[in-house]
Amino acid sequence: MPRRLAATAAAQRLADTHQPPVEVGGAEVGFHVGADKRCTEQTRLVFATAGVLVEMLRAGGEGGLDRFAALIVDEVHERSVENDLSLALVRQLMLKRSRLRLILMSATFNLPRYEAFLGAKLGGVARVNIPDAQPGSMEIFHRCSTEYLEGVLRLPSLDGHSDVTRLSETSNGQPGNIHLEPTLHLLIRDLVLHCHNQVCRSAAEIILVFLPTFRSLEHQFDLLQMSGAALNVRALHSAIDLETSALTMLTGGEGRRKVILATNVAESSVTIPGVTCVIDSCRTLQVVWSRLAQKDVPTIAWISKSQADQRKGRTGRTCAGTVYRLVPRSRYDSFATYEPPAVRMQSLREPTLVLSCSASSSMSDPMSLFATCLDPPDRTVVSDALTYLAHIDAIEVASNGRARPTFLGRLLTSMPLALTAARLAVLGGREGFMRDAAALASVLDKSPLPIIQPFGDQLSCVANLQMYFTQAKQSDRVSVLLANLAAFEFWQHAQRDPARLAALCAHARLAPDAAPVASALDVAAEEVFCMAHRLSLTALLQVEQTLNAIVNAFHRWRPAFLDDVALPACAVTQMDHACSPGGLCALSVPQFTDAFPGSMGSELEAILCAIVEEDVEPVLAEPVNYSPYRPTVCLFYNKPGGCTRTGCTFLHAAGPLPPCRFYGTKQGCTFGARCTFFTTLLRHPWACRCRPEPCACAPRTWLLHPSRPLRRR
Numbered sequence: 001m002p003r004r005l006a007a008t009a010a011a012q013r014l015a016d017t018h019q020p021p022v023e024v025g026g027a028e029v030g031f032h033v034g035a036d037k038r039c040t041e042q043t044r045l046v047f048a049t050a051g052v053l054v055e056m057l058r059a060g061g062e063g064g065l066d067r068f069a070a071l072i073v074d075e076v077h078e079r080s081v082e083n084d085l086s087l088a089l090v091r092q093l094m095l096k097r098s099r100l101r102l103i104l105m106s107a108t109f110n111l112p113r114y115e116a117f118l119g120a121k122l123g124g125v126a127r128v129n130i131p132d133a134q135p136g137s138m139e140i141f142h143r144c145s146t147e148y149l150e151g152v153l154r155l156p157s158l159d160g161h162s163d164v165t166r167l168s169e170t171s172n173g174q175p176g177n178i179h180l181e182p183t184l185h186l187l188i189r190d191l192v193l194h195c196h197n198q199v200c201r202s203a204a205e206i207i208l209v210f211l212p213t214f215r216s217l218e219h220q221f222d223l224l225q226m227s228g229a230a231l232n233v234r235a236l237h238s239a240i241d242l243e244t245s246a247l248t249m250l251t252g253g254e255g256r257r258k259v260i261l262a263t264n265v266a267e268s269s270v271t272i273p274g275v276t277c278v279i280d281s282c283r284t285l286q287v288v289w290s291r292l293a294q295k296d297v298p299t300i301a302w303i304s305k306s307q308a309d310q311r312k313g314r315t316g317r318t319c320a321g322t323v324y325r326l327v328p329r330s331r332y333d334s335f336a337t338y339e340p341p342a343v344r345m346q347s348l349r350e351p352t353l354v355l356s357c358s359a360s361s362s363m364s365d366p367m368s369l370f371a372t373c374l375d376p377p378d379r380t381v382v383s384d385a386l387t388y389l390a391h392i393d394a395i396e397v398a399s400n401g402r403a404r405p406t407f408l409g410r411l412l413t414s415m416p417l418a419l420t421a422a423r424l425a426v427l428g429g430r431e432g433f434m435r436d437a438a439a440l441a442s443v444l445d446k447s448p449l450p451i452i453q454p455f456g457d458q459l460s461c462v463a464n465l466q467m468y469f470t471q472a473k474q475s476d477r478v479s480v481l482l483a484n485l486a487a488f489e490f491w492q493h494a495q496r497d498p499a500r501l502a503a504l505c506a507h508a509r510l511a512p513d514a515a516p517v518a519s520a521l522d523v524a525a526e527e528v529f530c531m532a533h534r535l536s537l538t539a540l541l542q543v544e545q546t547l548n549a550i551v552n553a554f555h556r557w558r559p560a561f562l563d564d565v566a567l568p569a570c571a572v573t574q575m576d577h578a579c580s581p582g583g584l585c586a587l588s589v590p591q592f593t594d595a596f597p598g599s600m601g602s603e604l605e606a607i608l609c610a611i612v613e614e615d616v617e618p619v620l621a622e623p624v625n626y627s628p629y630r631p632t633v634c635l636f637y638n639k640p641g642g643c644t645r646t647g648c649t650f651l652h653a654a655g656p657l658p659p660c661r662f663y664g665t666k667q668g669c670t671f672g673a674r675c676t677f678f679t680t681l682l683r684h685p686w687a688c689r690c691r692p693e694p695c696a697c698a699p700r701t702w703l704l705h706p707s708r709p710l711r712r713r
Helices: 004-017 050-063 081-094 111-122 149-153 162-169 182-199 214-226 242-250 305-312 329-333 349-356 366-370 379-391 407-413 419-430 434-445 458-466 477-495 498-507 515-521 523-532 537-557 560-564 598-612
Strands: 029-033 036-038 045-048 070-073 101-104 144-147 206-210 231-236 257-262 275-280 283-290 295-302 321-325 395-397 403-405 577-579 585-587
Touching (some): 050 081, 403 407
Parallel strands (some): 029 045
16 A cells, blocks of 8 residues: 555455454454554455565565565555555566566556566566446446636636636746645635535535645645634644544534545545545645755645546545646646656665665665666666765675675664664664664654644644643754653653552552553553643554664664663652542653753754754764674574574574563563573662652653763864
């Protein structure tokens, strides 16, 4: 599936319609989206994004898809880098292993090109055509009509917007142009009101508006709210959590007309019941690589005709509908037929590193593999990516001229993070803040963020951020990330500290296995806690899951700086709190400056600023040794039967066992004395010394290393 919203929605839909209904993540249906994996090795049908497919092929090489009998690529017309790269990798795989069945699906893709691309190498492609529905061929036929800007301006309630015609000749497509004209927003507002009052006949009928950016969604939301009409305005965007997005698609308008403002996340793979009017701005947000600036530059550009057809397809599914395209017909006729491939427009740094670290030698040459894509990128862009990766010591050029990943490159790729966030985790670990930098990298890489940001309510957004960092501003990305880091740490202290929960139990004079403790750990109670503190439990769990994966990657690869990381040190912050009669504990919310006192917070902020602004050369001016500080002994080598893994990368020799990677975590090692890894005789680092007063334990800030000044040029 092309997007995480589509993958999760499709998995849930199939699980609900299965007879009998099944749970997502069981033996029948599951999904894998980023670090969120709800499937097992036995799951028969897995919905995954293209990025997950690329990672499967990178890590497993030619055997990465062995357990699957068929691969279905839906919405293949979407030309993201991951989509094109995964298709090239699968074609490479099928040249050696023809047992896999490949099925490509789309209503608007360039079928002859894909037939030539796959058939030339695989010996032919079977075509299955599903004809368009015709009147009389279905029991109920839903008709869909199209209006262009000329027809929209002829409507009596919109005759005052004639100046909008000139917008079709404006500078769409110019780098850096990411704002819509105010006159276009006013036209959309009045068109929504026209549809609400004169087109839609019942309150259940929905209006769907396509806009290019999150900022344009907010601006349009404000205009509709100020109109005074009885509208229930919702939004669909990747920055909004999946639960809220699902409610937006499936729930009613609570007696008012529902208006959904969406970017291209609702363009395909998503069915919203009851959409009768689609208002299409015919604009989209594109990210274009600027070789001069050496960075990706966002810009607003015209959509393609295939994208316009996909947007049109959001109506006419469950009822008749109308599509309003806010461009003249002559401008629409000049649109490109198909979506431009992102692999020819965007930076290829991250996919180049991923390919370099592939387990298969046939996939580990980025220059050669990119040349096999449906639309190969410019070789200079791949060359620039290789130069950049060599500059940050992620790859090295071998004697035969091929790029070979370094230890740092493999370490960065092993983390479920974007390249920028992975570098933040490594750099912070080198400075002694391994766990805190890993948490910050997890926050940087996730969308939406843990602190709830109510769409369209700017005052609440700022207030929620400043609960955790008084200096936070929505326009300052660094302060927003630091506020969310403090919020994540607060949640960890409140909901993930077993010593504090045990103290709550003792205060209530109940046994450890009594019901109130189970209630304190119950998801429903945790959701109540999160809502009271303006936090999203789903986002927090995703950050925690990613954090654990990063820490596991560090312990798997054992970089040199891990030798300098001490056990967690208890100290610094005390969070005063009092217990309610029901046994629930209300902690006072700490500020970022309290959770990360002294130079620790300022150094984390400096590292984050350097990474976010892509100005890391001053920090990395000194040569750094990321190689493992000592070989790690194979856990199974000294056991009866020995190690049976082919190509084991651990040391096969007698020696000290590798340290337990869970002992230094907040939860500790659950195996206790039965743990087969090395642990120390020290007490658990998160054991809490409670004062005599009822429930007076003090959760502490996690300090992994004494603060050291950040090296700068």
